[in-house]
Amino acid sequence: SRRRTEWLARYLRTYNEVRGHSALNYLPPMLHLATAL
Numbered sequence: 001s002r003r004r005t006e007w008l009a010r011y012l013r014t015y016n017e018v019r020g021h022s023a024l025n026y027l028p029p030m031l032h033l034a035t036a037l
Contacts, residue, residue: 015029 011033015033
């Protein structure tokens with residue numbers, strides 16, 4: 001759905017931003033996603 005697509009895009013932007021932090025570099029995307037839910 002459109003709402004899910006917008007949520008996914010927002011999550012990807014957030015992940016790209018926090019991925020620059022050394023403390024989160026080792027987290028797999030799925031683990032980070034599960035934490036964000």
